[in-house]
Amino acid sequence: MDAPLYLRPRVDPPLASLLTDRPFLHSLVDALGSPLNVLLPEAVVENAARFRAVYRRHHLTGRVYFAHKANRSSALVRRLAAEDPAAVGLDVASLEELRHALGCGFTGDRIMATGPKDAEFLWLAARVGATVNLDSPGELERLSGLVRTHGLGPVAVLVRLSGFESAAGHGGAGTRLLSRRSRFGTSVRDTDALLSALEQNADLVEFTGVAYHLDTTGVEEKARALEQCVLFMDECRARGLAPRALDIGGGFGVGYVAEAEEWERWTTALTEAVLGVRPPLTWRGHGYGLRNEGGTVRGSAALYPAHRPTAGPGYLDELLSLPAPALGRPPATLLLEHLHDLYIEPGRSLVDQCGLSLARVLDVRPADADSGQYVVRLGMNAGDMSLEEHGVLVDPVLLPPGEAETGDEEPVGVYLTGNLCLEGDLITRRLVFLPRLPRTGDLLAFANTAGYAMDFHAHHAQRHPIARTVAVERKGDSWRWCLDEDYWPITPLGGTPG
Secondary structure, eight states, X not given: OOOOOOOOXXXXXXXXXXXXOHHHHHHHHHHHXXXXXXXXXXXXXXXXXXXXXXXXXTXXXXXXXXXXXXXXXXXXXHHHHTSOTTTEEEEEOSHHHHHHHHHTTOOGXXXXXXXXXXXXXXXXXXXHTXXXXXXXHHHHHHHHHHHHHHTOOOEEEEEEEEOOBOTTOXXXXXXXXXXXXXXXXXXXXXXXXXXXXXXHTTTTEEEEEEEOOOSOOOHHHHHHHHHHHHHHHHHHHHTTOOOOEEEOOOOOOOOOBSOHHXXXXXXXXXXXXXXXXXXXXXXXXXXXXXXXXXXXXXXXXXXXXXXXXXXXXXXXXXXXXXXXXXXOSOHHHHHHHTTOEEEEOOSGGGXXXXXXXXXXXXXXXESSSSSOOEEEEESSOTTTSOTGGXXXXXXXXXXXXXXXXXXXXXXXXXXXXXXXXXXXXBSOSBOEEESSOOOTTOEEEEESOTTTTSSTTOOOGGGXXXXXXXXXXXXXXXXXXXXXXXOOTTSOTTSOOO
């Protein structure tokens, strides 16, 4: 047979150590059921420290705001709440996330309220002293009205911008938009009304900064946007306003697949399969956005770049070091020259290597009579582990019970399906290669699911329970655990408050 097309996961300590303790992981699933999410709260603190190290390298001040929407966990939020208030904050995008943040120990002055906001969300954010990241002039008017009516002000606000232009832009000939159209933020071409509203409501809101968030991995595009925000802040100062912080959002990325060669080999094979020059690699010929039109591949692969040599803090470092096109100086230099604070909102990258999702193998059967492929049904559904929903392709780790195996079995290609009575409930649309055929009772561990994958799409369809979540930490030669909702940073796992 052809060599297996593996996409083996990048697994760093301590997650790598956790995956080697099969008896512990099996005991957790035996006790709490399948699926099960496992989190390492200390890992999120280490990631925050790596981002802060980039700040120090570039002599920058500001705060790292964890994008709460990436994970519903209480343990992660409580652990971050125990960190330096000046260094670590929380980005909340709903009323319930704000309530959760306050209940986990965050004070209002460490919270950034983002996303679409209803009146209740705006009121509570203003009441507790959170910074409100304004999405539009209309949102500014609604906030100002609440502050005036209820005597809440002044409220610190940032304004989100979008629709950035090329270096030759600012309305001149040859202007082109760099960032794709977004339904969020105010276009840089339409800021006059926004600035006028900020001036008129200066007694109700304190204009403290500017924000952007680009849905792209292109570091050059983000550097141009950052530069234009700095120029916009200069215009604000010329009008007597005094913004001092620049929030560049998130999108710093995660490397999921360990080996670049495996990722390149698989993506090449996908193109060949779409063209029909090799057997299909996916369920019913799914092309992940690619299609065959008369022998030519059309479309674009809707896939996350699963192997990323530069991601997370490294991506931020690269962005801050890249010379901006118009002013010719790196973004870090521009921020220093203007004495601006830097805010970032990492989600996926702040919980990199912070957790995994476990599922028990329920059933194994041939996909068809002659292919040599199998369908493996798991005790989870696509909502419980939604890496593919975000275009992330990476292999699970096979965890059999009992002693180590002899390794004399052959690799096999399998399709992983869920526990719903739906044709479309596929954990993976691609053929996944495992070192041997799974057996009923084995576990599959999906590594690095803490960012947007383990609970972002979880639901109670067909009355299946959603995954429980536990927090774990290493103590000596063993692991300790507690339910996510029972974790507190002052309480050693399995112990008493200290």
